[in-house]
Amino acid sequence: MKAYLLIDFGSTYTKLTAVDIESEEILATAKDITTVESDIMTGFDKAYENLMKQLEEKNVEFVKKLACSSAAGGLKMVAIGLVPELTAEAAKRAALGAGARVLKVYSYELTSREIEEIKNSNLDIILLAGGTNGGNKECIIHNAKMLADGGVKLPIVVAGNKVAVDEIEKIFNTTDIYYRVTENVMPKLNTLNVEPAREEIRKIFMNKIIEAKGMKNAENFISGILMPTPAAVLKAARVLSEGSDKEEGIGDLVVVDIGGATTDIHSIADGEPSKPGVTLRGLEEPFAKRTVEGDLGMRYSALSLWEAAGTRKIQKYLQNKAINVEENCKYRSENIKMVPETEEEIRFDEAMAKVATDMAMERHVGVIESVYTPMGIIYSQVGKDLLSLKYLVGTGGVLVHSNNPAEILKAGSFDINNPTYLKPQAPGYLLDKTYIMSAMGLLAEEYPDMAVRIMKKYLIELS
Template sequence: MNAYLLLDFGSTYTKLTAVDVDNEEILATAKDITTIDSDIMIGFNKAYEELMRQLEGKEVNFVKKLACSSAAGGLKMVAVGLVPDLTAEAAKRAALGAGARVIKVYSYELTKDEIEEIRGLDLDIILLAGGTNGGNKQCIIHNAKMLVEGNINLPIVVAGNKIANDEIREIFKEAGFYFSITENVMPQLNSLNVEPAREEIRKVFMDRITDAKGLSNAENFINGILMPTPAAVLKAAQVLGQGSDEEDGIGDLIIVDIGGATTDIHSIGYGEPTKGGVNMKGLEEPYAKRTVEGDLGMRYSAMSLWEAAGSRKMRKYLGDTERKIDIESSCKYRNQNIRMVPETEEDILFDEAMGKVATELSMERHCGTVECIYTPMGAVYNQLGKDLMEVKYMIGTGGVLVHSSNPGAIMEAGTFDKENAVSLRPKNPKMLIDKTYILSSMGLLAQDYPDKAVRILKKYLVEV
């Protein structure tokens, strides 16, 4: 039978999925520790051996082998724009949507101190934006010159005021920098255009970054590393929500992805007000939106999760236990033992409480809010961000959710709460779990077979 082998070189685990593309079935899945520090193929080979053991007795012909990766910290970027709440924020959203981890966002003209700071960061790509088309061009040109003067010779994606492109092209060409120019992330005030920048970042990731990540050893075995893992998950979310040419989507949805280092939220939907008399305010929201919370993780970021939540919130989710758990010590242990697997009832309870905190805080940051302003004409209601109260589906992925006996309780922590009624979180979504870790692999498959990817997702996502 013809099959696709879909790989995710994750920051902790390398995950393999074998898919029968003709019958639209998952044949086998396997995973092993990602061995980026030595040879990435060591962990891959162990997972591959397990996969082939499961496929024993079946005549499988892998017609294509595609991969995504978040190994070695994933794709790390800084975004540079003009106004913090406008072009700088638009650049950040484009980078996040491309699957990047945005280390920092800079606005206005870069200073020498900021150039030194950028030099000291562990980065892969710089996204350079600034100015609407026909507007301010001095700032983005100044910033291009500063990057050259500081010898910040990293791949640069330019997505700013189009009338500055000719001059920027000459600046980078003369310096011998690797760069690419695409459409402005904000061609008009408050109007987003992030897809061209996302695609350009993905191309640079494929062309330039995979070798630097130690993934070149895998290139001999696979057909290509197509994108960062978060971009693959967002692609799966988009095709599942929207549907494809021949297959209906399921509608607006949210994906909660709780990992060891971050909690990612992906939302598919326009997020316009669901209540009458509410005005949209601020920057336009992308239809496919991703946010990353680098302080909300189960292992690498366990200490910062505790600091963000506070002990009282943690204890709220721990509930009544036989003895009082030392929250600080428990978080510190997980931070120092990133491969810890909870085995005791107490450890499982604590991990699930962490998962609830991560879900609540990351959803609160991702979803929009409504504010009431009193004027001489009466109360006026303004919405900032996406209204996701009527989202139909909430999909959970990540170890704490997949291995939980009650994942619905963890995900419910991210739904609407009357005590925080200004947060526009979903009220009554149907909850699904990605039990077989197929979201990233279906994002890869959707590049070739979007119809099949939608049908497989509908088939294998498990209702809570």
């Protein structure tokens, strides 16, 4: 039996999925703690042993082994642009869509202090943007010179004003900086072009970053690490939504991925205004959009979730209002491998998950703003309108192990008490019960039709 082994070296768990490529079935899944501090293969070997026990009577031959990774902190980047709301924001969106954690966004001309900050930030890649094509070129050239003169040794993706590229290449060619030039992330005002930059980031991740993250041992076993894990999830979401050459997609959707450190939201929708008389304002939104909320996690950032949400917001979802919210969040942040066992612990985790879903969706979706003019009130939309979205897809441990996953996801839907946020009004709810989203993103690189069919088959519809 010919099969693919799809591997996700996650920040907490290494997850394995075996797929029969002839019958298009998931043969088995397994997971174990990711052991990046010692040897990444230690945790992998334990998960693999578990997987092979499940397959021992099936005579499986793995014809290909593909992996994605967010181990060792995942892909960490900074984005540099000109105007905060324009090219700097466009650069940030390109980096997020490539599966990165964006540690900081810099605008205008870099200072010596900022160069030192970049050098001390434990980064993997810098995305250098700035200026529309034919527009301001002095700023991006200044920033390239500052990076070169400051002794920055990180890979740099140049995705800014094309008029400045020749000068930037001259600057970087006098150093040993590894750089790649791609198309401008904002060729025209308010127009995004993020896919070329995303692809260059992915290539650097594959060719340069993996070895630096202690993944070299894994390369001897697998066929290749294709992309960061969040990029794999975004790929799966997009192909599930749009479909493939032979398979119909299921329509506009959002994936809510609640993790120990972050809550990631991936939306696949154009987000155009759904109500008459509403005008769009601000930067164009990417069709496939990802946002990462580093203060909304279940373990590593449990304390920052409490700080962001406040006690009353978490208590709203708790039956026992006497529970000490701060103490419980602090305990989870200090015991990141805690597994809830009592009914009270489970309910508290689910309350945290609802708050994370609610707040992460508020930050991801668009908002309606009313503007008073001499002609009366007009309404403008900033961001994506997801009111008529068809599906919310949930993934992540707290959802998978919950007895009420639909209730957690419903926290991310439209709230009549907060109507300016354009959250989905009546979506269907799907659950990634077997952790296959990242695996299907990997599979979709080679077999998109099969990936769509498997997701349709294995994602569970919630009532």
